[in-house]
Amino acid sequence: MNDSKAKDETRKMGWTLHSKRPMAVALSVAVALFGIGMAKMAHADLVDRVLVVVNDDVILLSELEQVMATLKTSLENRGVSPEEEERLLNDQRPKILEKLIRDKLTDQQVAKYKLEVNDEEVEATIQRIRDANKLSEKEFRHAVELDGIDYETYRNQIKDQILRTRLINIEVKSKIVITDTDIKNYYDAHSEQYAGHTKYQLRHILLRFPPDASDSQKAKVAQQMDVIRQRLEAGEAFEELARQFSEAPTAADGGQLGVFGTHLLTKEIRDAIKGLQPKQYSPVVETAQGYQIFYVEDILNSGGKTLESATPEITDKLYGEVVDQKFKTWLEDLRKKSHIQILE
Numbered sequence: 001m002n003d004s005k006a007k008d009e010t011r012k013m014g015w016t017l018h019s020k021r022p023m024a025v026a027l028s029v030a031v032a033l034f035g036i037g038m039a040k041m042a043h044a045d046l047v048d049r050v051l052v053v054v055n056d057d058v059i060l061l062s063e064l065e066q067v068m069a070t071l072k073t074s075l076e077n078r079g080v081s082p083e084e085e086e087r088l089l090n091d092q093r094p095k096i097l098e099k100l101i102r103d104k105l106t107d108q109q110v111a112k113y114k115l116e117v118n119d120e121e122v123e124a125t126i127q128r129i130r131d132a133n134k135l136s137e138k139e140f141r142h143a144v145e146l147d148g149i150d151y152e153t154y155r156n157q158i159k160d161q162i163l164r165t166r167l168i169n170i171e172v173k174s175k176i177v178i179t180d181t182d183i184k185n186y187y188d189a190h191s192e193q194y195a196g197h198t199k200y201q202l203r204h205i206l207l208r209f210p211p212d213a214s215d216s217q218k219a220k221v222a223q224q225m226d227v228i229r230q231r232l233e234a235g236e237a238f239e240e241l242a243r244q245f246s247e248a249p250t251a252a253d254g255g256q257l258g259v260f261g262t263h264l265l266t267k268e269i270r271d272a273i274k275g276l277q278p279k280q281y282s283p284v285v286e287t288a289q290g291y292q293i294f295y296v297e298d299i300l301n302s303g304g305k306t307l308e309s310a311t312p313e314i315t316d317k318l319y320g321e322v323v324d325q326k327f328k329t330w331l332e333d334l335r336k337k338s339h340i341q342i343l344e
Contacts, residue, residue, distance in 0.1 A: 048061055051097070053343070054104040054339075057104055067096050072089060079206070079208070079248070103164075105334055110164065122162065139256065142250075142256070176322050186318060194305045194310050198302075199299070200265075200296055200299055201298040202269075202295065203255035204257055204294050205238070205248075207247055207292075208221070218286075221291055222291055268287060269294060272285045279297070282295075
């Protein structure tokens with residue numbers, strides 16, 4: 001597979017794995033990953049039934065509930081409050097059901113064209129996603145699992161996405177021309193994006209307190225966090241203390257959060273790490289999840305791009321937008337021609 005084709009097939013799956021980032025962004029990533037809802041979440045007490053008939057196929061309640069369970073796990077792993085979790089789950093449920101319908105329609109067309117993808121192509125795609133996010137295999141697997149998805153399920157979802165992308169190339173293929181003027185206009189409209197930016201590689205230690213914690217309960221947790229900070233000041237390694245004391249899902253990995261641009265960080269985290277240099281840690285910060293200390297493991301500064309150097313990237317993006325729009329139109333037409341009955 002040449003580079004151009006590889007880019008085309010991975011355009012829709014360029015999963016930016018700053019997935020341990022703030023919830024709003026993490027949510028979009030988590031939902032994007034769910035694919036056709038293949039998360040391995042057991043619900044033995046679930047009475048299954050048909051939710052939607054899509055031509056000769058059906059979507060079961062268990063399929064929807066599996067995806068919802070994965071999303072719930074992802075939100076819990078990020079310390080989202082029960083109230084916010086309920087709101088987000090209610091908001092996402094109809095959107096996820098709609099995505100299941102779209103996926104079923106496209107999968108039927110994939111079967112019609114007898115499209116296939118081999119293991120080597122799947123691994124090559126995952127490798128490109130890892131490289132784009134500058135993550136080791138261990139960090140990448142951790143990021144996937146943090147979203148409540150086991151790695152084998154993730155591989156199957158990538159395979160499905162490759163097949164769907166190939167379907168797009170067949171059904172949507174047309175003569176698309178991106179002009180120099182289009183590229184220049186996009187570059188000028190996104191000048192801040194190409195001016196360069198700073199990213200932080202972060203770790204954290206979290207000690208939780210209940211959402212309705214009293215002042216005395218918070219004070220007790222704060223005292224525990226002060227002890228941890230004193231041990232940091234005495235020279236103990238941040239990641240070791242994170243493994244011992246942190247109550248976050250990242251504890252086993254030494255509190256590793258990942259790499260974030262400042263625009264992906266909440267204001268409280270931005271304020272906490274402002275002015276810190278690599279290997280320095282923040283004061284104790286009170287957050288909705290509990291008390292936290294953030295550690296700046298590294299600061300990555302990326303230079304800006306000239307119009308010339310940004311042209312291939314912009315061309316690819318603009319092409320993708322045109323393809324996406326044409327695919328949306330094709331999918332709407334396909335849906336009109338299909339027998340879809342929602343029974344929920």
